[in-house]
Amino acid sequence: MPRTALFSSLVASSRTFRHLLHSNPYVSNDEAWTAKKIVDFLAGGAGIPGVRGIQPLRTGCGGHGLVYELRGSLCKASEEYPPTVLLRSDIDALPLTERPSSSSDAKSKRAPVSSRPGAHHACGHDGHTAMLSAALLWLSEHPEILGGGRVIAVFQPAEETGDGAKAMIEAERAIAGSPDASLFGIRSISRGAFAFHNIPGRPFGEVLFVRQGVAARASTGLEVRVVGAASHASEPHLGRSPMPVLAALAQRASTIPQEVQRTSGQSLAGPGGAALVTPVHMHVGNAGDFGVLPASGKLCLTLRADNTHAVEALVEAVRDAAEEEATLAGGGYEIAMERIEPFPAVVNSRGTTDILTRAVTAVGSSSSSWKSVGDFVERCGATEMEKPFPWSEDFAHFTSECGSGALVGLGAGEQWSALHAEDYDFNDELLPLGAVLWVEIAREALKPTPQ
Numbered sequence: 001m002p003r004t005a006l007f008s009s010l011v012a013s014s015r016t017f018r019h020l021l022h023s024n025p026y027v028s029n030d031e032a033w034t035a036k037k038i039v040d041f042l043a044g045g046a047g048i049p050g051v052r053g054i055q056p057l058r059t060g061c062g063g064h065g066l067v068y069e070l071r072g073s074l075c076k077a078s079e080e081y082p083p084t085v086l087l088r089s090d091i092d093a094l095p096l097t098e099r100p101s102s103s104s105d106a107k108s109k110r111a112p113v114s115s116r117p118g119a120h121h122a123c124g125h126d127g128h129t130a131m132l133s134a135a136l137l138w139l140s141e142h143p144e145i146l147g148g149g150r151v152i153a154v155f156q157p158a159e160e161t162g163d164g165a166k167a168m169i170e171a172e173r174a175i176a177g178s179p180d181a182s183l184f185g186i187r188s189i190s191r192g193a194f195a196f197h198n199i200p201g202r203p204f205g206e207v208l209f210v211r212q213g214v215a216a217r218a219s220t221g222l223e224v225r226v227v228g229a230a231s232h233a234s235e236p237h238l239g240r241s242p243m244p245v246l247a248a249l250a251q252r253a254s255t256i257p258q259e260v261q262r263t264s265g266q267s268l269a270g271p272g273g274a275a276l277v278t279p280v281h282m283h284v285g286n287a288g289d290f291g292v293l294p295a296s297g298k299l300c301l302t303l304r305a306d307n308t309h310a311v312e313a314l315v316e317a318v319r320d321a322a323e324e325e326a327t328l329a330g331g332g333y334e335i336a337m338e339r340i341e342p343f344p345a346v347v348n349s350r351g352t353t354d355i356l357t358r359a360v361t362a363v364g365s366s367s368s369s370w371k372s373v374g375d376f377v378e379r380c381g382a383t384e385m386e387k388p389f390p391w392s393e394d395f396a397h398f399t400s401e402c403g404s405g406a407l408v409g410l411g412a413g414e415q416w417s418a419l420h421a422e423d424y425d426f427n428d429e430l431l432p433l434g435a436v437l438w439v440e441i442a443r444e445a446l447k448p449t450p451q
């Protein structure tokens with residue numbers, strides 16, 4: 001099949017595939033159906049006549065994770081560690097109910113709405129999956145692009161809960177027997193790890209990245225549980241309600257980073273901005289129990305900063321503040337804290353972002369060989385960010401395991417609905433752009449290095 005026709009067929013198939021995933025979303029750690037559909041799509045060559053399809057190297061990796069391996073046409077079978085680049089897509093949806101915008105313009109541009117209430121691909125991981133799938137099938141048809149190198153492609157579950165990347169790495173270590181021999185280890189992935197995330201609100205085609213340093217912030221959820229003593233509501237002096245402790249802590253939360261700075265003299269602010277302690281949920285007693293002074297309650301907080309060390313300083317400061325408020329409320333409380341969904345910071349490395357900028361140039365330059373496949377390539381350009389993305393990403397586990405990496409944003413359009421919004425849908429126009437960018441990243445990463 002001619003190059004342009006094959007590419008158009010791949011984009012059309014991956015769009016249909018993306019819509020299938022979008023209308024059947026499965027949340028973190030429940031992606032068995034999603035993983036099976038990815039395997040089917042890739043094994044069947046996207047349903048395109050003449051495309052051979054590819055089989056996974058691993059299934060069920062760290063839950064419902066998949067790993068694919070592609071070898072270049074010059075890659076020696078005997079070589080244990082050929083030059084290798086890791087390409088990663090996340091595959092999970094969010095526990096939200098989709099409510100699409102009612103405007104007909106928006107309707108015509110979107111995938112069919114989720115058929116599973118309470119689950120919504122509201123972060124575009126359906127689109128990330130389709131982009132990487134299209135790129136892998138293109139590369140398997142053109143192994144000369146990879147030369148003497150190899151691609152390890154990862155479809156990662158449970159990104160939203162922050163445990164999928166870690167689980168995949170641990171599962172691989174268990175198979176390999178030692179961290180050094182792991183498929184994701186530094187010796188195996190010698191040319192860096194890459195991940196894309198679509199970024200609504202930024203111009204379409206903008207490729208956003210931090211050249212070197214923190215690219216997405218560290219964070220953790222923190223549940224603060226306070227236990228006092230129950231009593232009849234008519235005799236509150238005989239009990240100890242956790243209410244005043246939790247209310248005071250919730251009010252004080254946002255000023256805790258400044259408190260740390262005042263007491264330690266050390267600022268927790270980094271390039272990403274100020275450190276944050278944000279109350280997100282509070283629960284005390286039971287609604288309807290008007291006769292009971294409650295004994296226990298909890299406050300949930302999200303802590304965010306540029307690195308794990310600063311997040312740990314915030315955790316300790318929250319503990320101190322909770323104990324102080326408990327004493328002020330009369331004492332006699334038990335306080336327990338639990339970290340939930342901790343994310344380390346993603347750190348981009350210079351060598352990897354240099355590969356990225358060369359790939360962006362190859363796609364978007366006036367002499368781009370991709371011009372014939374669509375005018376979307378003309379809108380592709382690199383934008384270096386001064387600040388990291390404000391959110392967190394568990395891709396951090398791959399960058400630290402592989403020794404180098406880059407988290408890359410793809411501008412989805414200025415008018416596009418925000419990530420995690422009820423009416424969010426992935427912008428299908430990004431599919432061909434993301435696919436060619438993946439192909440060029442693989443080509444640039446695996447070029448022989450000068451001796």
Ligand SMILES: [Zn+2]
Nearest residue numbers: 123124125197
């Ligand atoms: Zn996401």
